Amino acid sequence: MIRYTLRRLTLLIVTLWLLTVFLFSLNYFFPGDALTNMTGIRASDTLAYQQAFAARDFDASIFSQYLNFLGHFTQGDWGQSLTNQRNVFGELLPLLGGTLELALLAMIFAMALGAPMGVYAAGQQRGSMDRLIMGISLSAYSIPVFWLAQLLILLFAVKLGWTPISGQINPLFDVEVNSGSIILDILVSDNPYKTAALLDAINHLWLPVIVLAIMPATMLMRTTRNSMLEVLQQNYIRAARARGLSESRILLRHVLPNTMQPVVRQLGLMFSVLMSNIIVTEVIFNWPGLGSWLVKSIYERDYPVMQGGLFAFATLILLVNVCVELFHAWRYPQVRKELYAER
Amino acid sequence: MQNANIYFQQREPSPLRQIWLHMNANPFAVVAFYILALSLAMMLLSPLITPFNPDAQFSDAILQPPSWSDQGEIRFLFGTDDLGRDMLSRIIAGSVYSLGYPLIAVLVAAIVGVTIGAWAGMSRGVQSSALNHMLDVILSIPSLLLALVIIAILGPSLINVMFAITLVLIPQFIHVVHNAIYDERYKEYVTASRLNGVNRWYMLTRVIFPNITSVLVMQTTFALSTAILDIAALGFLGLGVQAPAPEWGTMLARSLDQVYVSPWMMILPGLALFLTILSINVLGDSIRAAIAERVRNS
């Protein structure tokens, strides 16, 4: 396990390093001046530009330029925004909190909904409920997230008026932004209307969470069902029955853990899907998060911000994937053997 | 029914034919197949069958509801949008952008990806394993995000979106083909024909390829639904096909501010998108089930 962990972590570090090389080269791919793209300092601001030119070793070879870039980058100096001159890294952290809040809640909701439904469908194999659940999940899987969001807004916000159309919280509450996660921010704030603010935040929150959760939930449902049907046919389950173990013990000790193995393996993929949906969802719901920030930066051709957003997204996804893989290998030991055997 | 011929032979249908038979047994897959065929026909004939020019603006009929509502008019079957353009014509014409362009992207990506994947699958050792690691990393990043990077470099336009989507799909094809060939090449039948002294080209095209076609078909349907979704999503974000082109995602983005007044502007293009993707997914799912069954039976 230690060897496996080290290998994965090495791979992660190499990947992140390649990512910085990619980011560095992006400065040259993007239209315009490479130094401006990197630091967000325009050539019109002659003095600052000259300073940056010297500080970033732009008179030296491309290789030392990269080393210099890497140095600044690892110290959290990701340049400043071209539109509002704010520090990219400082701007990014609260947005990351907002995105993570949405993503985590959606992921939890998806698991709470998807896995039990999948198990239930597998129990009703080929029955009408199984077909119904599978049909619904395939349909829900095919709904483009931006259409789903609009439909639900039309239903819940416009027709029923249960929830606001967009935003994170009513600006009247004036919650100070710390972590970016609205619920955490309210909890740590000394706002006199804490409870009301919390309720308002939740009121804003539940619709985007549902929109985001639906696609991962359908994926989970299908994987869980198929995997459970597979497991139920395995010899060891039959043997456990033949040994006279109780049905509930077989289910809890043998069927479910083995069912969850492919499901766990898929969590990384599910998170990737969630991340691509979160970009669109944040734009629709006007949610202050990484996704809307990234899209806005692309509209505005704000290259330093774009780099920061891309790096944050890619790192987040890679980190989650590595964590999922490590957990998978730790919980299901025979995976490690397969991985060693392939070499 | 017992077979009439004395020398009983059980003929195994070819992998593709097995999938076809399996699909035919599933009514949903058949319906999905017809819906897809219909939308393909609609796309190819779109210049002929649109009732109006999709860009023509009827100033006398702005925001006309669909014909089945009380204020609707039969002239505009699906109503009109906020500029008085006929929704039906726009949806039909939009199929070129939302179905035709993804198809082209998938075809190009398939040709490039399968070629590289086949080459990688047939070679072994370091280059193959390094490629695999690279692909694992690239594939863990969602295709939409990769497409966004490329759009960010090139700037939003139809051509750039096509380029981005094609480029993003290629690694998926490489990965699938590489893995499929890798799985097959150590099976006994391949070893047997290697011992027969078959050359690599023959081995690839005549021995291995027929056995991975079904996987390829599945990957193609998967790629198609990804491509449709991504092009629509980019259109929706305003980073893809630019207005006034009647792309379904762009139409949806336009309806975002109008949801209160004219919900049909949002529902109809979305429905077209949903039905197309759903039928592709149903087909893909049925192919996946057929492959699973074949593996189980063998």
Place this chain on the structure above:
Amino acid sequence: MSILDIRNLTIELETENGPVRVLDRFNLQLAEGEIHTLVGESGSGKSLLAKAILGFINPRWKITADRLWWRHYDLLALNNAQRRIVTGRDMAMIFQDPSTYLDPNDKVGAQLRETIPVGDLTGIYLKRRADRQTRAERLLHRVGIKDTKEVMESYPHELSEGLAQKISIAMAIAHNPKLLIADEPTTAMEPNTRSQIYRLLAKLSGGQGMSILMITQDLTAVVPESQHISLIYCGQLMESGPTEQVMQSPLHPYTEAMLSMSLFSQNKAPQTRLPTLSGAIPTLQHMPIGCRLGPRCPYARSACVVKPELARKQQQDYSCHYPLWEDPEHD
């Protein structure tokens, strides 16, 4: 006195081409503490028989029998739950590919401990837990595994097939079953391991009066401890009787063919062709009528299109119209 009594057991499978009779009026009696070997080629329905006895029944099978009795229970009259209680208490089975019968994601020790019947343990939780552990270790000792700690801490994929089979046997004997069905337990194992497993099974049977139904593919694998032997071909019982007797003087052409086909048969001149039955095993959809050996049998005559009734001669049951004996009145 037989504890397992099967008379005219018939199993039909529903297929696309109509029902297929995979087991045709099969008979088997098993006495307490005896080892009975069932020999048949692959596809002859021997594993199906085992499943029918244990009650792993697919709803698409149609099972009929004049008698399917286990001790004093009529197994066909019990419902599924009752049947599982009876078979779970009295019977156990071990299989080929033993490692696929162990949960791949659970340690061997945990799986072994959970098979120990709850009823055997008393006392508070901690004592029960300790008891379970010692009982599990004792089970491993009984199947000849000395290094209990390491084995119990490992996962199934870390074990060799022989070791996995020993653990399967340990799990099978955990609740002292009266009948152990061993379905080709040593296929794909090395000869050394194979004889170890057989010796172990024979010892267990002798030690505690456990009957064993040993299912195997070829006659050479019949262990010397086996008292009885039955030969099955395409779902029909060919011949059954005391092992020595059947091997010495087979009454059925099939037994004779199987014996002479065996590489270890004595009376064979060097450099002659190895005798085989002509033709191939028929597919399930195309079973011959009557005696299913008919088309391949060297002695077949027109009467063979009717299935012969089971006859008996000196403890030897056979099902053939033209048995092989030099009887002056016959023929």
